[in-house]
Amino acid sequence: MNPRMLTAARDAQGLTQKELGDACGIAQSSISKAENGTRPLTEDELKRVAERLGVTTDLLSWPDDVYGFGSASFFHRKQQSLSQKTLRRIQAQVNFLRMRVQRLSQGVEVDASMTIPHLDPDGAGGPEEVARRLRAAWRLPIGPVGNVVNAIENAGGVIVRHDFETHRINAISVWHPGSPPLFVVNSTLTPEQQRFVLAHELGHMVMHEGEPPREEAEREADRFAGEFLMPATDVAGDLRSIDLKKAAALKPYWKVSMQSLILRAEHLGIISPGRCRSLHAYMNKLGYLPIEPLPVPREDPTVLTDIVQVHLDEHEYTPDELAKVLGMPRSQFINEFTTKRHRTLKAVN
Ligand SMILES: [Zn+2]
Structure with a gap:
């Protein structure tokens, strides 16, 4: 052993x-x-x-080796208030996900048309410029990102929704040699939270992966996410004289939270910090925080379940054999690695 x-x-x-x-x-x-x-x-x-x-x-x-979190995750402010025990649990769970994703990826060609590049925020002229370069490299159209999950999966990323059993961690991303870039997101996030969190983690992956820890990493990842999801030149006109009613009207188009739109307006200097605070307080009073009305459509990852399906259908593994490859009981394999539809069919039978 x-x-x-x-x-x-x-x-x-x-x-x-x-x-x-x-x-x-x-x-x-x-x-x-x-x-x-x-x-x-x-x-x-x-x-x-x-x-x-x-x-x-x-x-x-x-x-296999067991890794600590990358330097980027190290500065997650919320994580630092977690108990050592919880951190160890989550670190171990993410390690097993990575080892299992690595085993599943072997022998399967993932058709990724793009890649996740490394771009230094200092060299590029700031995290916003990094976001603009990535959007250009990925050929994203002007305006909102239609589907953040698809964009990351098209660039070879693997996304897993995972119950961290705590609200204090939104996501962990890891990229180790021999494994695809892995994004593990908290399954309790709302759809619009998930989009922002994935954009934030993407920023870490592009700017900070494999680099020494830097104090400003969190702030940079947020700035990257803001520009990636709401490019200044496209969104600025929409954000003029923003209030809650306007934020609610813009939400379905930009597919970001009302809160993100209001914060973006502040960052772009369209509203004052005081106005931003008072809108935030008003949202709180209405009970719109942290769960907002008008949820955007949920984005479900598909790459991992597709890989599993290739093993089952084309490589003719049985679920028992595949569970064994992943070192887990069959029931847990079905639950974690096959699609919901599959699970429903199972339950009916
Ligand atoms: Zn972060």
Whole structure:
């Protein structure tokens, strides 16, 4: 077995060594020694531990590395207020998603017409210019981005909606050698929040991935997202004398929250910071925060479920075999990696 994988699988379940030991009738010291690599678990212990952790015994021998979050995520202000335990859980869960996406991607040609480039915000003249260059490189039309999920998937990105079990993390993006760029977004986000969060993470991926941490990374990712979703030259006219009524009218067209439109108006100097605050307070009073009225259509990722379907249909894997490749029980595989429609059909049967 690989001690790193045991630690990661335990972290992913949010269990301490003692809790895992107690649940499996194994002394904490044995778990500890197995994780230190000083004494492996017996075959029987390994089986009980794997079952409790919801993984196969195979997975506990995977040779993969477990990575920390990239430098970009490091500065997420909200994450810093998370407990160490929650951070470890989420880090382990994202690592397993990455390892599984990597295994699924092997042997499947993903037809990506674009790529996600690296552009240095200092060299380019700021995050807004980076957003403009990316929009040009991706041949995005003037005005709103029709579908952020499709745009990222067309550039080879893989997007997974995941329940982080906390509202404090919106998304984590990771890009390691040999794996496609992976965006894990909180499944509790509203559709318009998801669009903004993905644009923000895209900004990190383009500007900060693989770079040393920088203090202004969060601010830069937000500025990138603002220009990417609402280019100044296209949106400025719409934002003139914006109020809530106007924001509500613009929302279905721009497919961003009323709050984002109001903030954008402030950033572009169209309204004053004071006016922005009072509109924000008014929205709060009406109960429009954090869940706004007039939700935009949800954008569902399709690349990962398509890859799974290729394995099932063309490579003739059974769901059991594919679950085994991913080191997880069949039920969890069906739940996490096949489409909702598939799940509904299953439930009816
Ligand atoms: Zn960020």
